[in-house]
Amino acid sequence: MSQRLTTTAGATVPSNETSKTAGPRGPLLLEDYQLIEKLAHQNRERIPERVVHAKGWGAQGTFTVTHDITQYTCADLFSEVGKKTEVLSRWSTVAGEQGAADAERDVRGFSLKFFTEQGNWDMVGNNTPIFFVRDAYKFPDFIRTQKRHPKTNLRSPEAMFDFWAGQPESVHQVTILMSDRGIPKNPMHMNGYGSHTFSMWNKDGVRHWVKFHFRTHQGHKTYTNEEAERLIGSTRDSYQEDLFNAIEAGEYPKWTLFIQVMPEQEAETCGFNPFDLTKVWPHSDYPLIEVGELEMNRNPENYFQFVENAAYSPSNVVPGIGFSPDKMLQARIFAYADAHRYRLGTHYEALPANAPKADVHHYHKDGAMRFFRNDTGNPNAYYEPNQYEDAPRADPAVQEPPMKIDAEAFRHPQVITDEDFVQPRKLYAEVLSDDERKRLHQNMAGAMAPCSDSVKERWYAVLGRVHPDYEKGVREASESQPAIPVTDSTPVTAAE
Template identity: 55%
Template sequence: MNEKVTLTTASGAPVSDNQNSRSAGVRGPLLLDDFHLVEKLAHFNREVIPERRVHAKGSGAHGTLTITADITQYTSARLFEAVGRQTPLFLRFSTVGGERGSADTERDPRGFAVKFYTEEGNWDIVGNNTPVFFIRDPLKFPDFIHTQKRDPWTNLKSPQMMWDFWSHSPEALHQITVLFSDRGIPDGYRFMHGFGSHTFSLINAEGIRSWVKFHFKSLQGIKNLVPAEAARLAGVDPDYAQRDLFSAIDRGDYPRWRMCIQVMSEAQASARAENPFDVTKTWSQKEFPLIEVGVLELNRNPKNYFAEVEQAAFAPSNLVPGIGLSPDRMLQGRVFAYADAHRYRIGTNHQQLPVNAPRCPYQNYQRDGAMRFDGNGGSAPNYEPNSYSDSPKQAAQYAEPASALSGSAARYDHRADGDYFSHAGALFRLMSIEQQALLIDNIVGAMKPVTREVQLRQLAYFIKADLAYGTGIAAGLGIDPCEVA
């Protein structure tokens, strides 16, 4: 027989009674010196860390990326250096606007965040299931997210807030078209694509930079929920996507995605009339075809949801040699915002938590802070430069090639190009008649509670994208298109 394991306090002291508090007599009040009671209650009060401001409701799993094609002509990152090479990873899916207790089947973009544990450090892709986003400039991100959360007056979700903001933000039209299409409510997390969304960079061994977009194509195929079924599931099984993902992995039905890239040279980007760093637009796959990289597989469920999913912290600032950023304004803003959110939500030493810690050796001069539990650098110096040969030193060979910058510092109008509609219109025309009808019906239902002023302003954008798109929505709202300015 196994030896009995003794219950202890967090400090290791044996617990003699875990059923009864200490009291002054059988019926007397409890005593403050019952340190076991105080510790249990105090820890319980602190068990919930602040939820994420966005992407609060999430599911995650461990897996691997197996390289299937040689892309070393574009990048020197070691995880890509050999076909067949495997890199462990953790992937977190999420809805964007809902709280932790919200339903998995809401109409909402889905987060698709991947942490690759490479031998050169952690590399994070913090993406979505859509290739574009609602806004171009991070200065508008807090405003946008406020409209997706609760009205400060009623504490209710507000269609008026959402559409009022969108009607003043024409660049959102492409993402709106995606969100209200049949792909706006995926059937769980396994049957949807993932995207890095932003433009990133790859740098090869010769120091040549290429611009790149990352795609993850579901090998399970695409499945979506119709609104009626999504509403039913929200009532009977609000954790539908979490249950589906966990159950599939548990029974050995491991979900897989084909990882691909689109590549654009710096010369092509410079000569391009359309801004390749605009996250509200996509790159033509005819002009920049998908190049296969590898296969991502999820094959292990977390042992503890809080430790591995809730405490997982992704940030686009987590990069490795051979992979870099771009002038994408939203990406530049996220480089600060994501890491800062984790410092607030989890703590300054969040990167030491097992799910976030690199799997390779790491050494730096960061010290102290709450919850430091890795030895805190021991007796080694906490400053640099220093005279100690065994202390970590900078390595010039990992420097990125210089980026050419130009222009005067100013607040440039990110809407100056005026093309907010061509990509949304092209997407609408790619849809089948049935998909177009569903898209129009979904938008009509969402816009009915909104004021006439906002409806008219937003209708002008739909009409500019495609006449049939706009007039279909106008008819559903009972508005004569001639009224639209």
């Protein structure tokens, strides 16, 4: 016998075909509570989409430790070779809304939730090892330039390049964005990075600074602008199709986790700011150390429940993994969790996608959608400190070792120096091939085509500080672009 259809209160529904009316022609009766419930739930099926990273794709899988790193961390998930931890992933584009095309030129989010025995560890990163800006004050303004113009309601390259020209440190990330790797074929064919500098400490309380790298086993595959345009013409959901179908077919994507490690004291003497999000750590100085293998091998049974409701935040760490003085990271520790409280509700971490596998004991009270037990097991223990032996207590044994920081609290002015152009210069002149540089010039020129001459000149000046051939190549490619009229509120398209 099939299951019986019920209301949300569990009462059996006699009909799901017709409304209750006063006669065959109507009118409707307000007492038809089943109809009211059905319509009311439809009105509430959608929740606010993420301000950024709205379009995403997710999977479930397992992380397996393959190499011993206990000299660097006491985190339990890395405690022994062979240890397995359940993982929920979500990949995403940054700028596009939920209905945007998957294969747009954009940075991709790369987020992993590790359900460890000590609680959840969220690795919330991107598919690039750096970012556009290094100070959180600039982040809301940057995101506004990636979203829609308040008058035209269209994307604005004028705003993008105007902002980037005013923040020259962004040229490193923009170069990657406009390069061949700006449009990965799908999540399986791109790397993931923690991007920020994090910290680890071992059982002796010795801290190291670390960078997280997830390197794809599937190899890097990308689309050109022309290939992406043709693909978007046939499907806007190519990433979801590729990822879902691969996992259904048993072709499980894999990544290897590596870390870069820097002794704590070395941060004071190395030749660059290791907490600057616009910089990478040279592999020659800080080689990759293999840690383990990530395999994503299950499609969620319900996309909304496990991907749309997934809430990742760098504030979710476990003993043995911590933060750094990275200013952008410090701001994200607050901002991400706060975004989830707004979008999903006060108790978002109790949802199935986010609920830890470890035991949870805290004194948070009440609030909207408090759908689980309202005490810690002892109804008298609803505050702390208290006299009850069975009440939750803090454990000093997991205390993080003290972090050495600068003593001055001050709004330090941002100073752009040649140090901001050294790494993009090396990327442009030494890493990219001649053909890759040519495509970079063409991609950037196409993205800049709707921009005013004044914004173009400001951006050319930034490229010139990276390398004269960079400025020259983009200028020449821009001159071959068809002219696009520019107004104060120029109708524009996505940078592709």
